[in-house]
Amino acid sequence: MTDTMRPLTDTRRRLAPVLIVIPILASTFAGIYLWRQARLAPASAGHARPPVEVSALTVEPEPLPQSLEATGSLQAVQELTLAPEVAGRVVAIRFEAGMSVEAGTPLVELNDAPERAQLAEAVSRAQFARLQLDRSRRLVATDAATQQLLDQRVTEQEQADATVQRIEAVIAQKTIRAPFAGLLGIRRVNLGQYVNPGDVLATLTALDRLYANFTVPQQDLSKLVLGGAVTVRTDAYPGQEFAARINAIEPMVQQDTRNVRVQATLGNPDRKLRPGLYVTVGIAQPPRPSAILVPATAIQTSASGDSVLVVRDGKAAPVPVTTGQRRGDRIVVETGLGSGDVVITSGQLRVQPGATVSVAASVAASNPSR
CATH class of the missing domain: 2.40.30.170 (Efflux pump adaptor protein, beta barrel domain)
Incomplete structure:
Protein backbone atom coordinates (compact mmCIF):
# COMPACT_ATOMS: atom_id res chain seq x y z
CA MET A 1 0.00 0.00 0.00
CA THR A 2 1.36 3.35 -1.02
CA ASP A 3 1.82 6.23 1.39
CA THR A 4 -0.86 8.34 -0.36
CA MET A 5 -3.58 5.73 0.20
CA ARG A 6 -2.81 5.16 3.92
CA PRO A 7 -4.43 8.50 5.20
CA LEU A 8 -7.63 7.81 3.23
CA THR A 9 -7.97 4.40 4.85
CA ASP A 10 -7.48 5.87 8.36
CA THR A 11 -10.23 8.46 7.74
CA ARG A 12 -12.69 5.76 6.72
CA ARG A 13 -11.93 3.81 9.86
CA ARG A 14 -12.66 6.84 12.06
CA LEU A 15 -15.98 7.65 10.30
CA ALA A 16 -17.31 4.12 10.34
CA PRO A 17 -18.75 4.24 13.92
CA VAL A 18 -20.44 7.58 13.22
CA LEU A 19 -22.06 6.25 10.08
CA ILE A 20 -23.41 3.33 12.07
CA VAL A 21 -24.78 5.46 15.02
CA ILE A 22 -26.65 7.99 12.90
CA PRO A 23 -29.12 5.47 11.36
CA ILE A 24 -29.65 3.89 14.77
CA LEU A 25 -30.56 7.25 16.40
CA ALA A 26 -32.80 8.19 13.50
CA SER A 27 -34.72 4.95 13.75
CA THR A 28 -35.00 5.31 17.54
CA PHE A 29 -36.51 8.82 17.38
CA ALA A 30 -38.83 7.77 14.62
CA GLY A 31 -40.03 4.86 16.71
CA ILE A 32 -40.70 7.08 19.74
CA TYR A 33 -42.65 9.54 17.62
CA LEU A 34 -44.77 6.83 16.06
CA TRP A 35 -45.40 5.28 19.50
CA ARG A 36 -46.65 8.61 20.96
CA GLN A 37 -48.84 9.27 17.94
CA ALA A 38 -50.31 5.79 18.29
CA ARG A 39 -51.19 6.51 21.98
CA LEU A 40 -52.72 9.92 21.31
CA ALA A 41 -54.69 8.98 18.22
CA PRO A 42 -57.21 6.70 19.96
CA ALA A 43 -57.73 9.18 22.81
CA SER A 44 -58.39 12.09 20.50
CA ALA A 45 -60.57 10.04 18.20
CA GLY A 46 -62.69 8.25 20.77
CA HIS A 47 -62.66 10.52 23.90
CA ALA A 48 -63.59 14.17 23.09
CA ARG A 49 -63.23 16.70 25.96
CA PRO A 50 -66.58 17.09 27.83
CA PRO A 51 -68.38 20.49 27.86
CA VAL A 52 -67.47 22.88 30.68
CA GLU A 53 -70.38 23.56 33.03
CA VAL A 54 -71.06 27.30 33.54
CA SER A 55 -73.77 29.63 34.83
CA ALA A 56 -75.25 32.15 32.41
CA LEU A 57 -78.12 34.58 31.94
CA THR A 58 -80.02 36.02 29.02
CA VAL A 59 -79.74 39.80 28.99
CA GLU A 60 -82.71 42.03 28.18
CA PRO A 61 -82.93 45.86 28.14
CA GLU A 62 -84.61 47.38 31.18
CA PRO A 63 -85.40 50.89 32.50
CA LEU A 64 -82.52 52.37 34.47
CA PRO A 65 -83.02 55.11 37.09
CA GLN A 66 -80.59 57.98 36.59
CA SER A 67 -79.06 60.32 39.16
CA VAL A 77 -81.16 73.03 60.84
CA GLN A 78 -80.89 74.41 64.40
CA GLU A 79 -77.64 74.42 66.36
CA LEU A 80 -76.01 76.89 68.70
CA THR A 81 -73.41 77.41 71.41
CA LEU A 82 -74.92 78.06 74.84
CA ALA A 83 -73.35 81.11 76.50
CA PRO A 84 -74.41 83.56 79.25
CA GLU A 85 -75.54 87.10 78.44
CA VAL A 86 -74.29 88.47 81.76
CA ALA A 87 -71.37 87.67 84.07
CA GLY A 88 -71.81 85.68 87.24
CA ARG A 89 -70.85 82.72 89.37
CA VAL A 90 -72.35 79.31 88.48
CA VAL A 91 -74.53 78.09 91.34
CA ALA A 92 -76.37 75.22 89.60
CA ILE A 93 -75.83 72.97 86.59
CA ARG A 94 -79.01 71.13 85.66
CA PHE A 95 -77.87 69.00 82.73
CA GLU A 96 -75.50 66.20 81.79
CA ALA A 97 -73.48 65.89 78.61
CA GLY A 98 -75.44 64.19 75.85
CA MET A 99 -78.81 64.85 77.50
CA SER A 100 -81.89 65.39 75.36
CA VAL A 101 -83.81 68.47 76.52
CA GLU A 102 -87.04 70.24 75.63
CA ALA A 103 -87.38 73.91 74.77
CA GLY A 104 -87.28 76.14 77.87
CA THR A 105 -85.45 73.62 80.08
CA PRO A 106 -83.18 75.44 82.61
CA LEU A 107 -79.58 74.33 82.11
CA VAL A 108 -77.26 76.64 84.08
CA GLU A 109 -78.06 79.10 86.87
CA LEU A 110 -75.85 82.00 87.93
CA ASN A 111 -75.87 83.70 91.32
CA ASP A 112 -78.78 86.17 91.34
CA ALA A 113 -79.01 86.95 95.08
CA PRO A 114 -78.07 90.66 94.67
CA GLU A 115 -80.58 91.13 91.89
CA ARG A 116 -83.34 89.47 93.93
CA ALA A 117 -82.65 91.88 96.79
CA GLN A 118 -82.85 94.76 94.36
CA LEU A 119 -86.08 93.32 93.02
CA ALA A 120 -87.64 93.22 96.47
CA GLU A 121 -86.73 96.86 96.99
CA ALA A 122 -88.06 97.82 93.59
CA VAL A 123 -91.33 95.99 94.19
CA SER A 124 -91.79 97.90 97.48
CA ARG A 125 -91.18 101.20 95.71
CA ALA A 126 -93.64 100.24 93.01
CA GLN A 127 -96.29 99.38 95.60
CA PHE A 128 -95.77 102.70 97.38
CA ALA A 129 -95.95 104.56 94.06
CA ARG A 130 -99.25 102.80 93.32
CA LEU A 131 -100.66 103.86 96.71
CA GLN A 132 -99.58 107.45 96.07
CA LEU A 133 -101.20 107.36 92.65
CA ASP A 134 -104.49 106.05 94.01
CA ARG A 135 -104.53 108.75 96.72
CA SER A 136 -103.82 111.48 94.20
CA ARG A 137 -106.66 110.30 91.97
CA ARG A 138 -109.11 110.57 94.87
CA LEU A 139 -107.85 114.03 95.78
CA VAL A 140 -108.08 115.28 92.21
CA ALA A 141 -111.64 113.98 92.06
CA THR A 142 -112.54 116.25 95.00
CA ASP A 143 -110.38 119.14 93.76
CA ALA A 144 -108.11 118.65 96.76
CA ALA A 145 -105.07 118.14 94.53
CA THR A 146 -103.92 119.50 91.22
CA GLN A 147 -103.72 117.68 87.93
CA GLN A 148 -99.98 118.30 87.89
CA LEU A 149 -99.58 116.25 91.08
CA LEU A 150 -101.58 113.43 89.53
CA ASP A 151 -99.40 113.44 86.44
CA GLN A 152 -96.31 113.28 88.64
CA ARG A 153 -97.72 110.27 90.54
CA VAL A 154 -98.46 108.49 87.23
CA THR A 155 -94.87 109.04 86.09
CA GLU A 156 -93.50 107.77 89.40
CA GLN A 157 -95.66 104.66 89.13
CA GLU A 158 -94.47 103.96 85.57
CA GLN A 159 -90.81 104.42 86.57
CA ALA A 160 -91.21 102.07 89.55
CA ASP A 161 -92.81 99.39 87.35
CA ALA A 162 -90.05 99.78 84.75
CA THR A 163 -87.41 99.29 87.44
CA VAL A 164 -89.11 96.05 88.52
CA GLN A 165 -89.20 94.80 84.92
CA ARG A 166 -85.54 95.66 84.37
CA ILE A 167 -84.40 93.75 87.45
CA GLU A 168 -86.63 90.79 86.54
CA ALA A 169 -85.00 90.74 83.09
CA VAL A 170 -81.54 90.65 84.66
CA ILE A 171 -82.63 87.78 86.94
CA ALA A 172 -84.01 85.92 83.90
CA GLN A 173 -80.60 86.32 82.21
CA LYS A 174 -79.00 84.56 85.15
CA THR A 175 -80.72 81.32 84.11
CA ILE A 176 -79.57 79.87 80.77
CA ARG A 177 -82.37 77.86 79.18
CA ALA A 178 -82.62 75.68 76.07
CA PRO A 179 -84.13 77.85 73.31
CA PHE A 180 -85.30 74.75 71.39
CA ALA A 181 -85.49 71.00 71.84
CA GLY A 182 -82.30 69.15 71.04
CA LEU A 183 -79.28 67.18 72.19
CA LEU A 184 -76.68 68.75 74.46
CA GLY A 185 -72.98 68.37 73.80
CA ILE A 186 -70.04 68.10 76.18
CA ARG A 187 -70.28 70.28 79.29
CA ARG A 188 -67.65 73.02 79.41
CA VAL A 189 -68.50 74.67 82.71
CA ASN A 190 -68.08 73.68 86.36
CA LEU A 191 -70.02 74.46 89.50
CA GLY A 192 -68.70 77.61 91.20
CA GLN A 193 -66.95 78.83 88.07
CA TYR A 194 -67.16 82.55 87.26
CA VAL A 195 -68.25 83.07 83.67
CA ASN A 196 -68.32 86.15 81.48
CA PRO A 197 -70.74 87.00 78.68
CA GLY A 198 -70.04 84.79 75.66
CA ASP A 199 -68.17 82.01 77.53
CA VAL A 200 -69.02 78.60 76.06
CA LEU A 201 -71.10 76.42 78.38
CA ALA A 202 -72.17 73.64 75.97
CA THR A 203 -73.63 73.09 72.52
CA LEU A 204 -77.25 72.37 71.67
CA THR A 205 -78.20 70.68 68.40
CA ALA A 206 -81.60 69.75 67.01
CA LEU A 207 -81.22 66.42 65.19
CA PRO A 289 -85.64 53.90 29.11
CA SER A 290 -83.44 51.02 27.95
CA ALA A 291 -80.17 49.72 29.41
CA ILE A 292 -78.40 46.38 29.59
CA LEU A 293 -76.99 45.33 32.97
CA VAL A 294 -74.97 42.24 33.79
CA PRO A 295 -73.57 40.94 37.08
CA ALA A 296 -70.13 42.31 37.91
CA THR A 297 -68.82 38.72 37.92
CA ALA A 298 -69.48 38.49 34.18
CA ILE A 299 -66.98 41.26 33.32
CA GLN A 300 -63.42 40.15 32.57
CA THR A 301 -60.77 42.87 32.71
CA SER A 302 -57.45 42.66 30.88
CA ALA A 303 -54.84 44.95 29.36
CA SER A 304 -56.82 45.03 26.13
CA GLY A 305 -60.03 46.16 27.87
CA ASP A 306 -63.22 44.70 29.31
CA SER A 307 -64.94 41.67 27.79
CA VAL A 308 -67.55 39.01 28.50
CA LEU A 309 -68.02 35.44 27.36
CA VAL A 310 -71.27 34.73 25.53
CA VAL A 311 -72.69 31.35 24.58
CA ARG A 312 -73.17 30.98 20.82
CA ASP A 313 -74.01 27.63 19.26
CA GLY A 314 -73.01 25.91 22.50
CA LYS A 315 -69.53 27.44 22.54
CA ALA A 316 -67.94 30.28 24.51
CA ALA A 317 -67.14 33.36 22.45
CA PRO A 318 -65.34 36.42 23.89
CA VAL A 319 -67.03 39.76 23.18
CA PRO A 320 -65.38 43.14 23.91
CA VAL A 321 -67.69 45.49 25.85
CA THR A 322 -67.75 49.05 27.08
CA THR A 323 -68.94 49.34 30.66
CA GLY A 324 -70.70 52.24 32.37
CA GLN A 325 -71.81 53.00 35.91
CA ARG A 326 -72.12 50.36 38.60
CA ARG A 327 -75.49 49.70 40.22
CA GLY A 328 -75.10 47.53 43.29
CA ASP A 329 -73.67 44.20 42.15
CA ARG A 330 -74.46 44.89 38.49
CA ILE A 331 -72.71 46.95 35.81
CA VAL A 332 -74.21 48.80 32.86
CA VAL A 333 -72.91 47.57 29.49
CA GLU A 334 -72.93 50.46 27.04
CA THR A 335 -71.75 48.61 23.92
CA GLY A 336 -71.04 45.02 22.91
CA LEU A 337 -74.20 43.21 24.01
CA GLY A 338 -77.70 43.05 22.63
CA SER A 339 -81.07 41.73 23.64
CA GLY A 340 -81.11 37.95 23.94
CA ASP A 341 -77.36 37.43 24.34
CA VAL A 342 -76.53 34.63 26.80
CA VAL A 343 -73.69 35.85 29.05
CA ILE A 344 -71.60 33.52 31.19
CA THR A 345 -71.69 34.83 34.77
CA SER A 346 -69.49 32.27 36.57
CA GLY A 347 -67.02 29.59 35.61
CA GLN A 348 -65.17 31.75 33.03
CA LEU A 349 -61.75 30.84 34.40
CA ARG A 350 -62.30 27.22 33.32
CA VAL A 351 -63.45 28.18 29.84
CA GLN A 352 -61.22 28.75 26.84
CA PRO A 353 -62.52 30.79 23.88
CA GLY A 354 -64.26 28.41 21.49
CA ALA A 355 -64.69 25.70 24.11
CA THR A 356 -67.97 23.79 24.32
CA VAL A 357 -69.97 24.79 27.40
CA SER A 358 -72.99 23.48 29.23
CA VAL A 359 -75.23 26.04 30.95
CA ALA A 360 -76.08 24.77 34.43
CA ALA A 361 -78.13 27.78 35.54
CA SER A 362 -79.77 30.34 33.27
CA VAL A 363 -81.80 33.43 34.11
CA ALA A 364 -84.36 34.82 31.69
CA ALA A 365 -83.41 38.47 32.16
CA SER A 366 -80.67 40.62 33.62
CA ASN A 367 -83.02 42.20 36.17
CA PRO A 368 -82.91 40.03 39.30
CA SER A 369 -86.28 41.31 40.43
CA ARG A 370 -87.97 39.59 37.51
Whole structure:
Protein backbone atom coordinates (compact mmCIF):
# COMPACT_ATOMS: atom_id res chain seq x y z
CA MET A 1 0.00 0.00 0.00
CA THR A 2 1.36 3.35 -1.02
CA ASP A 3 1.82 6.23 1.39
CA THR A 4 -0.86 8.34 -0.36
CA MET A 5 -3.58 5.73 0.20
CA ARG A 6 -2.81 5.16 3.92
CA PRO A 7 -4.43 8.50 5.20
CA LEU A 8 -7.63 7.81 3.23
CA THR A 9 -7.97 4.40 4.85
CA ASP A 10 -7.48 5.87 8.36
CA THR A 11 -10.23 8.46 7.74
CA ARG A 12 -12.69 5.76 6.72
CA ARG A 13 -11.93 3.81 9.86
CA ARG A 14 -12.66 6.84 12.06
CA LEU A 15 -15.98 7.65 10.30
CA ALA A 16 -17.31 4.12 10.34
CA PRO A 17 -18.75 4.24 13.92
CA VAL A 18 -20.44 7.58 13.22
CA LEU A 19 -22.06 6.25 10.08
CA ILE A 20 -23.41 3.33 12.07
CA VAL A 21 -24.78 5.46 15.02
CA ILE A 22 -26.65 7.99 12.90
CA PRO A 23 -29.12 5.47 11.36
CA ILE A 24 -29.65 3.89 14.77
CA LEU A 25 -30.56 7.25 16.40
CA ALA A 26 -32.80 8.19 13.50
CA SER A 27 -34.72 4.95 13.75
CA THR A 28 -35.00 5.31 17.54
CA PHE A 29 -36.51 8.82 17.38
CA ALA A 30 -38.83 7.77 14.62
CA GLY A 31 -40.03 4.86 16.71
CA ILE A 32 -40.70 7.08 19.74
CA TYR A 33 -42.65 9.54 17.62
CA LEU A 34 -44.77 6.83 16.06
CA TRP A 35 -45.40 5.28 19.50
CA ARG A 36 -46.65 8.61 20.96
CA GLN A 37 -48.84 9.27 17.94
CA ALA A 38 -50.31 5.79 18.29
CA ARG A 39 -51.19 6.51 21.98
CA LEU A 40 -52.72 9.92 21.31
CA ALA A 41 -54.69 8.98 18.22
CA PRO A 42 -57.21 6.70 19.96
CA ALA A 43 -57.73 9.18 22.81
CA SER A 44 -58.39 12.09 20.50
CA ALA A 45 -60.57 10.04 18.20
CA GLY A 46 -62.69 8.25 20.77
CA HIS A 47 -62.66 10.52 23.90
CA ALA A 48 -63.59 14.17 23.09
CA ARG A 49 -63.23 16.70 25.96
CA PRO A 50 -66.58 17.09 27.83
CA PRO A 51 -68.38 20.49 27.86
CA VAL A 52 -67.47 22.88 30.68
CA GLU A 53 -70.38 23.56 33.03
CA VAL A 54 -71.06 27.30 33.54
CA SER A 55 -73.77 29.63 34.83
CA ALA A 56 -75.25 32.15 32.41
CA LEU A 57 -78.12 34.58 31.94
CA THR A 58 -80.02 36.02 29.02
CA VAL A 59 -79.74 39.80 28.99
CA GLU A 60 -82.71 42.03 28.18
CA PRO A 61 -82.93 45.86 28.14
CA GLU A 62 -84.61 47.38 31.18
CA PRO A 63 -85.40 50.89 32.50
CA LEU A 64 -82.52 52.37 34.47
CA PRO A 65 -83.02 55.11 37.09
CA GLN A 66 -80.59 57.98 36.59
CA SER A 67 -79.06 60.32 39.16
CA LEU A 68 -76.48 63.08 39.35
CA GLU A 69 -73.83 62.34 41.98
CA ALA A 70 -72.34 65.01 44.27
CA THR A 71 -70.48 65.13 47.56
CA GLY A 72 -71.20 67.28 50.58
CA SER A 73 -71.78 67.30 54.33
CA LEU A 74 -74.63 67.45 56.81
CA GLN A 75 -75.58 70.46 58.89
CA ALA A 76 -78.18 70.82 61.62
CA VAL A 77 -81.16 73.03 60.84
CA GLN A 78 -80.89 74.41 64.40
CA GLU A 79 -77.64 74.42 66.36
CA LEU A 80 -76.01 76.89 68.70
CA THR A 81 -73.41 77.41 71.41
CA LEU A 82 -74.92 78.06 74.84
CA ALA A 83 -73.35 81.11 76.50
CA PRO A 84 -74.41 83.56 79.25
CA GLU A 85 -75.54 87.10 78.44
CA VAL A 86 -74.29 88.47 81.76
CA ALA A 87 -71.37 87.67 84.07
CA GLY A 88 -71.81 85.68 87.24
CA ARG A 89 -70.85 82.72 89.37
CA VAL A 90 -72.35 79.31 88.48
CA VAL A 91 -74.53 78.09 91.34
CA ALA A 92 -76.37 75.22 89.60
CA ILE A 93 -75.83 72.97 86.59
CA ARG A 94 -79.01 71.13 85.66
CA PHE A 95 -77.87 69.00 82.73
CA GLU A 96 -75.50 66.20 81.79
CA ALA A 97 -73.48 65.89 78.61
CA GLY A 98 -75.44 64.19 75.85
CA MET A 99 -78.81 64.85 77.50
CA SER A 100 -81.89 65.39 75.36
CA VAL A 101 -83.81 68.47 76.52
CA GLU A 102 -87.04 70.24 75.63
CA ALA A 103 -87.38 73.91 74.77
CA GLY A 104 -87.28 76.14 77.87
CA THR A 105 -85.45 73.62 80.08
CA PRO A 106 -83.18 75.44 82.61
CA LEU A 107 -79.58 74.33 82.11
CA VAL A 108 -77.26 76.64 84.08
CA GLU A 109 -78.06 79.10 86.87
CA LEU A 110 -75.85 82.00 87.93
CA ASN A 111 -75.87 83.70 91.32
CA ASP A 112 -78.78 86.17 91.34
CA ALA A 113 -79.01 86.95 95.08
CA PRO A 114 -78.07 90.66 94.67
CA GLU A 115 -80.58 91.13 91.89
CA ARG A 116 -83.34 89.47 93.93
CA ALA A 117 -82.65 91.88 96.79
CA GLN A 118 -82.85 94.76 94.36
CA LEU A 119 -86.08 93.32 93.02
CA ALA A 120 -87.64 93.22 96.47
CA GLU A 121 -86.73 96.86 96.99
CA ALA A 122 -88.06 97.82 93.59
CA VAL A 123 -91.33 95.99 94.19
CA SER A 124 -91.79 97.90 97.48
CA ARG A 125 -91.18 101.20 95.71
CA ALA A 126 -93.64 100.24 93.01
CA GLN A 127 -96.29 99.38 95.60
CA PHE A 128 -95.77 102.70 97.38
CA ALA A 129 -95.95 104.56 94.06
CA ARG A 130 -99.25 102.80 93.32
CA LEU A 131 -100.66 103.86 96.71
CA GLN A 132 -99.58 107.45 96.07
CA LEU A 133 -101.20 107.36 92.65
CA ASP A 134 -104.49 106.05 94.01
CA ARG A 135 -104.53 108.75 96.72
CA SER A 136 -103.82 111.48 94.20
CA ARG A 137 -106.66 110.30 91.97
CA ARG A 138 -109.11 110.57 94.87
CA LEU A 139 -107.85 114.03 95.78
CA VAL A 140 -108.08 115.28 92.21
CA ALA A 141 -111.64 113.98 92.06
CA THR A 142 -112.54 116.25 95.00
CA ASP A 143 -110.38 119.14 93.76
CA ALA A 144 -108.11 118.65 96.76
CA ALA A 145 -105.07 118.14 94.53
CA THR A 146 -103.92 119.50 91.22
CA GLN A 147 -103.72 117.68 87.93
CA GLN A 148 -99.98 118.30 87.89
CA LEU A 149 -99.58 116.25 91.08
CA LEU A 150 -101.58 113.43 89.53
CA ASP A 151 -99.40 113.44 86.44
CA GLN A 152 -96.31 113.28 88.64
CA ARG A 153 -97.72 110.27 90.54
CA VAL A 154 -98.46 108.49 87.23
CA THR A 155 -94.87 109.04 86.09
CA GLU A 156 -93.50 107.77 89.40
CA GLN A 157 -95.66 104.66 89.13
CA GLU A 158 -94.47 103.96 85.57
CA GLN A 159 -90.81 104.42 86.57
CA ALA A 160 -91.21 102.07 89.55
CA ASP A 161 -92.81 99.39 87.35
CA ALA A 162 -90.05 99.78 84.75
CA THR A 163 -87.41 99.29 87.44
CA VAL A 164 -89.11 96.05 88.52
CA GLN A 165 -89.20 94.80 84.92
CA ARG A 166 -85.54 95.66 84.37
CA ILE A 167 -84.40 93.75 87.45
CA GLU A 168 -86.63 90.79 86.54
CA ALA A 169 -85.00 90.74 83.09
CA VAL A 170 -81.54 90.65 84.66
CA ILE A 171 -82.63 87.78 86.94
CA ALA A 172 -84.01 85.92 83.90
CA GLN A 173 -80.60 86.32 82.21
CA LYS A 174 -79.00 84.56 85.15
CA THR A 175 -80.72 81.32 84.11
CA ILE A 176 -79.57 79.87 80.77
CA ARG A 177 -82.37 77.86 79.18
CA ALA A 178 -82.62 75.68 76.07
CA PRO A 179 -84.13 77.85 73.31
CA PHE A 180 -85.30 74.75 71.39
CA ALA A 181 -85.49 71.00 71.84
CA GLY A 182 -82.30 69.15 71.04
CA LEU A 183 -79.28 67.18 72.19
CA LEU A 184 -76.68 68.75 74.46
CA GLY A 185 -72.98 68.37 73.80
CA ILE A 186 -70.04 68.10 76.18
CA ARG A 187 -70.28 70.28 79.29
CA ARG A 188 -67.65 73.02 79.41
CA VAL A 189 -68.50 74.67 82.71
CA ASN A 190 -68.08 73.68 86.36
CA LEU A 191 -70.02 74.46 89.50
CA GLY A 192 -68.70 77.61 91.20
CA GLN A 193 -66.95 78.83 88.07
CA TYR A 194 -67.16 82.55 87.26
CA VAL A 195 -68.25 83.07 83.67
CA ASN A 196 -68.32 86.15 81.48
CA PRO A 197 -70.74 87.00 78.68
CA GLY A 198 -70.04 84.79 75.66
CA ASP A 199 -68.17 82.01 77.53
CA VAL A 200 -69.02 78.60 76.06
CA LEU A 201 -71.10 76.42 78.38
CA ALA A 202 -72.17 73.64 75.97
CA THR A 203 -73.63 73.09 72.52
CA LEU A 204 -77.25 72.37 71.67
CA THR A 205 -78.20 70.68 68.40
CA ALA A 206 -81.60 69.75 67.01
CA LEU A 207 -81.22 66.42 65.19
CA ASP A 208 -84.76 65.82 63.94
CA ARG A 209 -84.09 67.69 60.66
CA LEU A 210 -80.79 68.22 58.85
CA TYR A 211 -79.43 70.08 55.86
CA ALA A 212 -77.35 68.32 53.21
CA ASN A 213 -75.05 70.94 51.68
CA PHE A 214 -73.32 70.03 48.42
CA THR A 215 -72.05 71.53 45.17
CA VAL A 216 -72.51 70.61 41.52
CA PRO A 217 -70.64 71.86 38.42
CA GLN A 218 -72.21 74.77 36.59
CA GLN A 219 -72.98 72.60 33.55
CA ASP A 220 -75.43 70.63 35.72
CA LEU A 221 -77.36 73.70 36.86
CA SER A 222 -80.21 72.93 34.47
CA LYS A 223 -80.66 69.54 36.16
CA LEU A 224 -81.53 71.11 39.52
CA VAL A 225 -85.13 71.81 40.54
CA LEU A 226 -86.43 73.25 43.80
CA GLY A 227 -88.28 70.49 45.60
CA GLY A 228 -86.48 67.83 43.55
CA ALA A 229 -85.91 64.47 45.21
CA VAL A 230 -82.40 63.48 46.26
CA THR A 231 -80.92 60.53 48.13
CA VAL A 232 -78.23 60.83 50.77
CA ARG A 233 -75.66 58.10 51.49
CA THR A 234 -72.84 57.96 54.01
CA ASP A 235 -70.19 55.38 54.84
CA ALA A 236 -71.36 55.58 58.46
CA TYR A 237 -74.35 53.46 57.36
CA PRO A 238 -73.25 51.42 54.30
CA GLY A 239 -76.02 50.29 51.99
CA GLN A 240 -78.62 52.72 53.39
CA GLU A 241 -80.19 55.67 51.58
CA PHE A 242 -81.95 58.64 53.18
CA ALA A 243 -84.57 60.64 51.27
CA ALA A 244 -84.27 64.41 51.02
CA ARG A 245 -85.56 67.29 48.90
CA ILE A 246 -83.81 70.36 47.49
CA ASN A 247 -84.93 73.44 49.40
CA ALA A 248 -82.42 76.05 48.19
CA ILE A 249 -80.13 76.70 45.21
CA GLU A 250 -77.50 79.41 45.57
CA PRO A 251 -78.34 82.16 43.03
CA MET A 252 -74.65 82.88 42.36
CA VAL A 253 -72.09 80.51 40.86
CA GLN A 254 -68.84 80.36 42.85
CA GLN A 255 -66.24 82.40 40.98
CA ASP A 256 -63.23 80.29 41.97
CA THR A 257 -64.66 76.82 41.30
CA ARG A 258 -67.59 77.50 38.93
CA ASN A 259 -69.74 75.30 41.13
CA VAL A 260 -73.27 75.86 42.38
CA ARG A 261 -74.05 75.43 46.06
CA VAL A 262 -77.21 73.44 46.78
CA GLN A 263 -79.02 72.62 50.01
CA ALA A 264 -81.45 69.78 50.65
CA THR A 265 -83.52 69.03 53.75
CA LEU A 266 -83.96 65.55 55.16
CA GLY A 267 -85.77 64.16 58.15
CA ASN A 268 -83.80 62.41 60.87
CA PRO A 269 -86.43 61.18 63.34
CA ASP A 270 -84.29 58.36 64.75
CA ARG A 271 -81.24 60.68 65.06
CA LYS A 272 -78.96 58.24 63.22
CA LEU A 273 -77.33 60.96 61.13
CA ARG A 274 -75.20 63.66 62.72
CA PRO A 275 -74.11 67.12 61.54
CA GLY A 276 -70.68 67.14 59.91
CA LEU A 277 -70.97 63.70 58.30
CA TYR A 278 -69.45 63.43 54.82
CA VAL A 279 -72.19 62.31 52.42
CA THR A 280 -72.76 61.40 48.79
CA VAL A 281 -75.87 62.93 47.30
CA GLY A 282 -77.77 61.44 44.37
CA ILE A 283 -79.99 63.89 42.50
CA ALA A 284 -82.85 62.10 40.76
CA GLN A 285 -82.96 62.46 36.97
CA PRO A 286 -85.39 61.15 34.30
CA PRO A 287 -84.85 57.37 33.95
CA ARG A 288 -82.98 55.86 31.03
CA PRO A 289 -85.64 53.90 29.11
CA SER A 290 -83.44 51.02 27.95
CA ALA A 291 -80.17 49.72 29.41
CA ILE A 292 -78.40 46.38 29.59
CA LEU A 293 -76.99 45.33 32.97
CA VAL A 294 -74.97 42.24 33.79
CA PRO A 295 -73.57 40.94 37.08
CA ALA A 296 -70.13 42.31 37.91
CA THR A 297 -68.82 38.72 37.92
CA ALA A 298 -69.48 38.49 34.18
CA ILE A 299 -66.98 41.26 33.32
CA GLN A 300 -63.42 40.15 32.57
CA THR A 301 -60.77 42.87 32.71
CA SER A 302 -57.45 42.66 30.88
CA ALA A 303 -54.84 44.95 29.36
CA SER A 304 -56.82 45.03 26.13
CA GLY A 305 -60.03 46.16 27.87
CA ASP A 306 -63.22 44.70 29.31
CA SER A 307 -64.94 41.67 27.79
CA VAL A 308 -67.55 39.01 28.50
CA LEU A 309 -68.02 35.44 27.36
CA VAL A 310 -71.27 34.73 25.53
CA VAL A 311 -72.69 31.35 24.58
CA ARG A 312 -73.17 30.98 20.82
CA ASP A 313 -74.01 27.63 19.26
CA GLY A 314 -73.01 25.91 22.50
CA LYS A 315 -69.53 27.44 22.54
CA ALA A 316 -67.94 30.28 24.51
CA ALA A 317 -67.14 33.36 22.45
CA PRO A 318 -65.34 36.42 23.89
CA VAL A 319 -67.03 39.76 23.18
CA PRO A 320 -65.38 43.14 23.91
CA VAL A 321 -67.69 45.49 25.85
CA THR A 322 -67.75 49.05 27.08
CA THR A 323 -68.94 49.34 30.66
CA GLY A 324 -70.70 52.24 32.37
CA GLN A 325 -71.81 53.00 35.91
CA ARG A 326 -72.12 50.36 38.60
CA ARG A 327 -75.49 49.70 40.22
CA GLY A 328 -75.10 47.53 43.29
CA ASP A 329 -73.67 44.20 42.15
CA ARG A 330 -74.46 44.89 38.49
CA ILE A 331 -72.71 46.95 35.81
CA VAL A 332 -74.21 48.80 32.86
CA VAL A 333 -72.91 47.57 29.49
CA GLU A 334 -72.93 50.46 27.04
CA THR A 335 -71.75 48.61 23.92
CA GLY A 336 -71.04 45.02 22.91
CA LEU A 337 -74.20 43.21 24.01
CA GLY A 338 -77.70 43.05 22.63
CA SER A 339 -81.07 41.73 23.64
CA GLY A 340 -81.11 37.95 23.94
CA ASP A 341 -77.36 37.43 24.34
CA VAL A 342 -76.53 34.63 26.80
CA VAL A 343 -73.69 35.85 29.05
CA ILE A 344 -71.60 33.52 31.19
CA THR A 345 -71.69 34.83 34.77
CA SER A 346 -69.49 32.27 36.57
CA GLY A 347 -67.02 29.59 35.61
CA GLN A 348 -65.17 31.75 33.03
CA LEU A 349 -61.75 30.84 34.40
CA ARG A 350 -62.30 27.22 33.32
CA VAL A 351 -63.45 28.18 29.84
CA GLN A 352 -61.22 28.75 26.84
CA PRO A 353 -62.52 30.79 23.88
CA GLY A 354 -64.26 28.41 21.49
CA ALA A 355 -64.69 25.70 24.11
CA THR A 356 -67.97 23.79 24.32
CA VAL A 357 -69.97 24.79 27.40
CA SER A 358 -72.99 23.48 29.23
CA VAL A 359 -75.23 26.04 30.95
CA ALA A 360 -76.08 24.77 34.43
CA ALA A 361 -78.13 27.78 35.54
CA SER A 362 -79.77 30.34 33.27
CA VAL A 363 -81.80 33.43 34.11
CA ALA A 364 -84.36 34.82 31.69
CA ALA A 365 -83.41 38.47 32.16
CA SER A 366 -80.67 40.62 33.62
CA ASN A 367 -83.02 42.20 36.17
CA PRO A 368 -82.91 40.03 39.30
CA SER A 369 -86.28 41.31 40.43
CA ARG A 370 -87.97 39.59 37.51
